[in-house]
Amino acid sequence: MTPSITKIELAQPDLGGNELRYVQECIESGWISSHGRFIADFESAFAQFAGSRFAVATNNGTTALHLALVALGIGPGDEVLVPTVTFVATANAVTYCGATPVLVDVEPGTLNIDLADARSKVTDRTKCIIPVHLYGIPADVAGLRALCAETGILMVEDAAEAHGAMVDTVPVGSFGDAAVFSFFGNKIMTTGEGGIVTTDDPELAERLRLYRGQGMDSQRRYWFPVVGYNYRMTNIQAAIGLAQLERIGELIDARRVIDLRYREALRGIGDVFELSVVPNNVVAVPWLFNVFLRDGDAELRDRVSAAMLSDGVDTRPIFRPMHQLPPYLDHGQFPVADDWSQRGITLPLHTAMSGDDVDRVVATLVRSTRDQSARAQ
Numbered sequence: 146m147t148p149s150i151t152k153i154e155l156a157q158p159d160l161g162g163n164e165l166r167y168v169q170e171c172i173e174s175g176w177i178s179s180h181g182r183f184i185a186d187f188e189s190a191f192a193q194f195a196g197s198r199f200a201v202a203t204n205n206g207t208t209a210l211h212l213a214l215v216a217l218g219i220g221p222g223d224e225v226l227v228p229t230v231t232f233v234a235t236a237n238a239v240t241y242c243g244a245t246p247v248l249v250d251v252e253p254g255t256l257n258i259d260l261a262d263a264r265s266k267v268t269d270r271t272k273c274i275i276p277v278h279l280y281g282i283p284a285d286v287a288g289l290r291a292l293c294a295e296t297g298i299l300m301v302e303d304a305a306e307a308h309g310a311m312v313d314t315v316p317v318g319s320f321g322d323a324a325v326f327s328f329f330g331n332k333i334m335t336t337g338e339g340g341i342v343t344t345d346d347p348e349l350a351e352r353l354r355l356y357r358g359q360g361m362d363s364q365r366r367y368w369f370p371v372v373g374y375n376y377r378m379t380n381i382q383a384a385i386g387l388a389q390l391e392r393i394g395e396l397i398d399a400r401r402v403i404d405l406r407y408r409e410a411l412r413g414i415g416d417v418f419e420l421s422v423v424p425n426n427v428v429a430v431p432w433l434f435n436v437f438l439r440d441g442d443a444e445l446r447d448r449v450s451a452a453m454l455s456d457g458v459d460t461r462p463i464f465r466p467m468h469q470l471p472p473y474l475d476h477g478q479f480p481v482a483d484d485w486s487q488r489g490i491t492l493p494l495h496t497a498m499s500g501d502d503v504d505r506v507v508a509t510l511v512r513s514t515r516d517q518s519a520r521a522q
């Protein structure tokens with residue numbers, strides 16, 4: 146029997162501001178493709194938000210990553226360090242360049258790239274490192290910058306899940322040679338599909354624009370000095386993005402309230418679950434909410450998730466480490482990634498959730514874990 150309660154989705158967009166009005170303006174004016182006032186407005190507003198001089202908007206976060214790597218000159222024969230726990234797009238973008246992603250283990254607690262392991266994997270061919278601010282927790286940018294200074298490699302931050310996160314008081318997206326954000330529908334802010342690259346380097350910004358727009362020279366129409374791509378964002382996407390950005394503080398605050406409620410509701414049961422660890426010097430943005438079974442494996446985790454779904458709560462496993470996936474199989478040592486990823490469950494977090502919803506998710510989690518652990522014995 147299906148209980149007559151509404152399902153709590155993992156994520157859902159919050160489009161309650163000027164989104165509709167701005168999209169209507171696009172349609173009424175006919176500017177629905179990749180020309181129009183919203184694109185430049187959105188780029189400059191986002192650059193300011195991310196603490197960068199320039200922002201170049203794209204049609205999604207994956208193309209933003211690819212574009213950043215192309216514009217930085219990453220190509221065949223190059224190696225790029227990537228944490229093994231991330232969404233697969235981080236590694237795929239490296240592969241698109243003909244370069245090789247070299248997978249790095251992660252730290253316990255944050256699941257962000259492990260600096261010591263990264264350092265041990267630098268070779269003569271290493272050109273770049275892509276730290277991911279995973280689930281909204283900033284990576285160790287000070288350590289990463291020191292590593293880049295020491296070795297002469299470039300840094301592209303993958304901030305796809307971390308809009309508004311800060312290290313001390315400096316926003317992520319301003320630490321690398323370039324940074325990338327995603328605006329997919331389940332991210333901190335959305336444009337439907339969409340992405341953006343930020344940088345302080347005017348020449349890099351120019352190259353990003355060149356490669357984004359089919360490689361057409363900005364001074365000479367239909368002159369193509371390089372092979373570019375069509376990675377442009379539409380005016381409709383930018384219209385939604387501008388409306389989201391007007392309310393970004395509100396959107397992030399609403400997420401913080403939910404994150405805190407989870408932490409309070411889970412406080413009494415620390416013997417069953419571990420939570421992510423947020424370092425002292427950073428301000429994380431809560432993307433989704435992760436819990437890690439102290440005592441369990443992927444099999445128990447999947448049974449807990451299935452039981453929660455039948456109680457109307459959508460969850461998903463933590464990203465599966467890429468060294469376990471067919472295109473990136475790597476039999477090296479990734480002990481932290483192997484251990485933490487198989488125990489991790491991602492819980493719903495979005496601005497339409499009420500406090501009662503959070504309590505219902507936690508009650509369902511606790512009950513399902515108790516039932517399924519008992520079955521395992």
Ligand SMILES: *Cc1c(COP(=O)(O)O)cnc(C)c1O
Nearest residue numbers: 205206207232234305327328329
């Ligand atoms: C979402 C995401 C991307 C890709 O963004 P899309 O907009 O979905 O293409 C890249 N990296 C990470 C870490 C992500 O979470």
